[in-house]
Amino acid sequence: MGRTLAEKVWDDHVVRRAEGEPDLLFIDLHLLHEVTSPQAFDGLRMNGRQVRRTDLTIATEDHNTPTLDIDKPIADPVSRTQLETLRKNCAEFGVRLHPLGDVDQGVVHVVGPQLGLTQPGTTVVCGDSHTSTHGAFGALAFGIGTSQVEHVLATQTLPMAPFRTMAVTVDGELPEGVTAKDLILAVIAQIGTGGGQGYVIEYRGSAIEKLSMESRMTICNMSIEAGARAGMIAPDQITFDYLEGRDHAPTGADWDEALAYWKTLRTDEDAVFDHEVRIDADALTPFVTWGTNPGQGAPLSASVPDPASFADPGDRLSAEKALEYMGLTAGQPLREVAVDTVFVGSCTNGRIEDLRAAASVVQGRKIADGVRMLVVPGSVRVALQAVDEGLDKVFTAAGAEWRHAGCSMCLGMNPDQLAPGERSASTSNRNFEGRQGKGGRTHLVSPQVAAATAVLGRLASPADLSDAPVLTEV
Amino acid sequence: MEAFTTHTGRAVPLRRGNVDTDQIIPAHWLKKVTRNGFEDGLFEAWRKDESFVLNAPERKGATVLVAGPDFGTGSSREHAVWALQNYGFKTVLSSRFADIFRGNSLKNGLLTVVLPQEVIEQLWKLTEADPTAEVTVDLVAREVRAEGVTAPFELDDNARWRLLEGLDDISLTLGNEADIAAFESRRPSHKPSTVRA
Ligand code: SF4
Numbered sequence: 298m299g300r301t302l303a304e305k306v307w308d309d310h311v312v313r314r315a316e317g318e319p320d321l322l323f324i325d326l327h328l329l330h331e332v333t334s335p336q337a338f339d340g341l342r343m344n345g346r347q348v349r350r351t352d353l354t355i356a357t358e359d360h361n362t363p364t365l366d367i368d369k370p371i372a373d374p375v376s377r378t379q380l381e382t383l384r385k386n387c388a389e390f391g392v393r394l395h396p397l398g399d400v401d402q403g404v405v406h407v408v409g410p411q412l413g414l415t416q417p418g419t420t421v422v423c424g425d426s427h428t429s430t431h432g433a434f435g436a437l438a439f440g441i442g443t444s445q446v447e448h449v450l451a452t453q454t455l456p457m458a459p460f461r462t463m464a465v466t467v468d469g470e471l472p473e474g475v476t477a478k479d480l481i482l483a484v485i486a487q488i489g490t491g492g493g494q495g496y497v498i499e500y501r502g503s504a505i506e507k508l509s510m511e512s513r514m515t516i517c518n519m520s521i522e523a524g525a526r527a528g529m530i531a532p533d534q535i536t537f538d539y540l541e542g543r544d545h546a547p548t549g550a551d552w553d554e555a556l557a558y559w560k561t562l563r564t565d566e567d568a569v570f571d572h573e574v575r576i577d578a579d580a581l582t583p584f585v586t587w588g589t590n591p592g593q594g595a596p597l598s599a600s601v602p603d604p605a606s607f608a609d610p611g612d613r614l615s616a617e618k619a620l621e622y623m624g625l626t627a628g629q630p631l632r633e634v635a636v637d638t639v640f641v642g643s644c645t646n647g648r649i650e651d652l653r654a655a656a657s658v659v660q661g662r663k664i665a666d667g668v669r670m671l672v673v674p675g676s677v678r679v680a681l682q683a684v685d686e687g688l689d690k691v692f693t694a695a696g697a698e699w700r701h702a703g704c705s706m707c708l709g710m711n712p713d714q715l716a717p718g719e720r721s722a723s724t725s726n727r728n729f730e731g732r733q734g735k736g737g738r739t740h741l742v743s744p745q746v747a748a749a750t751a752v753l754g755r756l757a758s759p760a761d762l763s764d765a766p767v768l769t770e771v
Numbered sequence: 772m773e774a775f776t777t778h779t780g781r782a783v784p785l786r787r788g789n790v791d792t793d794q795i796i797p798a799h800w801l802k803k804v805t806r807n808g809f810e811d812g813l814f815e816a817w818r819k820d821e822s823f824v825l826n827a828p829e830r831k832g833a834t835v836l837v838a839g840p841d842f843g844t845g846s847s848r849e850h851a852v853w854a855l856q857n858y859g860f861k862t863v864l865s866s867r868f869a870d871i872f873r874g875n876s877l878k879n880g881l882l883t884v885v886l887p888q889e890v891i892e893q894l895w896k897l898t899e900a901d902p903t904a905e906v907t908v909d910l911v912a913r914e915v916r917a918e919g920v921t922a923p924f925e926l927d928d929n930a931r932w933r934l935l936e937g938l939d940d941i942s943l944t945l946g947n948e949a950d951i952a953a954f955e956s957r958r959p960s961h962k963p964s965t966v967r968a
Contacts, residue, residue, distance in 0.1 A: 312947070312950050312951055312954040313947050313950040317928055317929055318929050319929060321944060321947060321950070321951075323951070323954050323955075323958070325962055325963060326963060326965070332801050332802075332848075333801075333847065333848065333849065335804035335805075336804070336805065336806050336849075339804075339805075339806075340941075344941070346941070351965075352964045352965055352966045353963075353964065353965060354965060355965040360798075360801075361802065373802075375802040375803070376802055378802070378804060379802045379803075379804055382804045393965050393966075393967075413963070414963045414965060415963075416962075416963050419962065419963065424847060424849075425846075425847055426845065426846050426847040426871060428847075440847040440871055441847060441871070441874075442847055442848075442849035442852070442871060442874060442875035442878065443849040443850075443875075444849060444875065444878040444879065444940070445874070445875075445878070447941065448940055448941050448944065451941050451944075451945070452941060452944045452945060452951060453951065453955075454944055454951055456940065456943075456944065458874070458927075490789060490841060490844055491789075491840065491841040491844070491867055491869075494867065494869070494870060495870060521845075524841070524844060524869055524870070526870055544967075545963050545964070545965070547961040547963075551960055551961040552961070554959065554960075554961045555959075555961035558959070558961070590789055590791065590844070611788045611839065611840060614788070615787075615788055615789055618787075708793075708798045709797070709798045709799060710798045710799060710801060710802065727791075727793070727845060727846075729791045729793040729794065729845060730793070730794060730816060731793060731794075731797055731816050732793050732798075735797075735816065
């Protein structure tokens, strides 16, 4: 019987297979950041161990880093200690680090692909659940815990429990104004936050094949929000074109050899998935979340659902709790929900294409009075490219804040946070209670919806903007 | 890692589903660089509410957490496991755990037990009615016992063996050094390296 893409990549990395034991897999690329690594390095020190393969390991700083005044000492002493700990650990163990201020610094899942380190058919791990992002290249990429970080540092391998395979097939074409973010939010709403549990999801079908690498990364990024072990997309010409010429992409004979291998990385015709889901791209519209987990979403044109409409008692209870936390009432049209803050950024939607999309919406417009809009590039290189294209000016002319690269308001670990009760439209990936700051309320949206929302001050898509005031000069 | 064989203790019934790791330990606690001292961060936001079950005086010293489905979703932070352990929990029972959380828990000796939702309901009713009721989680027999409840649970033999023995994964893997070296020697040269050319 044929094998799926995920099974092929897995098989190619088995170091040891023994009856009754999990397979021991070799790890091609280990990404580190400051939050989940200190206790792992400590473990190495306590046991007198080294980093086995510093040449397959790379670190950056993202979660704690401020996005303003980055040349000044970091104000929060605890954040500062964590960053200093990473610097000390990387120096001591010989790990390449891109610290704050470095041209290759940024959100870890933006940095790996842009350096060309994330390649088809590789195994990628990071002590971060959104490692699933890298699956967009046909890599098998897992988020791991700190004990596993230590394990990979010491052995460059991981014992891994077997997985099941799921195909999410998206055929058709995304309508104008509907993005990869809307698609993945709709997928999660359909299968639920636990629906992907134990599975590696492969996204396939004609709609996926048309997507850019940036959009594919958005989709794979949020696989974890459906509870999946990983998300993957088979590599194709779009993948190869993205990689060619990048810093760490293979060259010369290695490129040819790599390309020949990458082309074999497709699910065989006769392979069977353990579970299949089909989505019709043509039927999709802009999608937003109304609740406190990424599965609690609905089309922007819909209204806040009535908890009583959920058949499952658990879903009903969690919808009730969510509406209470979010300060929403059943039946309220989502388009009438007013926001205080708009956040464009994160490893979900902080790449150049996302910034271009948001800029095209605010271009020549002003964001609504009383709304704060933060635009935070996913990496320094994304920021430089955006400045090159004049996008920073478009944002600031509209009244938005142009910030330095980092995780920023995706999570409440650095100075960019919502105040209690504040409401945001955010291009990030999690709308959990307090995720963007204690008491903050988050609606997950695409970059286009975020930008239109900033202009109108309420949840909106670019299509709603026809009446919005357009300034003649930028 | 501390070994886990069998544990008996009082329980905290947590009637919530989809408890994500941001609720178990909020992000601002993740700045610590140690594995301990997370007990005050456990369910921090919910504990501000006096009626939250963990705040009830009769739950003090409880060591068994009985939670709703999809416990530990979201972030990969192992701090969630440490926070539960630092607080004093030895085991968590739920009908479904998020994968990364489950892996993290078993690596730290926090036994996560998957039980049918009906059994969870039974345990909720029992321990809500009687806070002194004890729950036993027996890894040797792979069974959860409480008054009126005897429920078998599954855990694969390998994970069980490592927990029972309190074995450190890294030492086990390093025992297979020859396999790792052999794999490395046949790894193609086109594979990525983080070393600058
Ligand atoms: S941007 Fe958000 S989701 Fe991505 S790594 Fe940073 S904190 Fe995690």
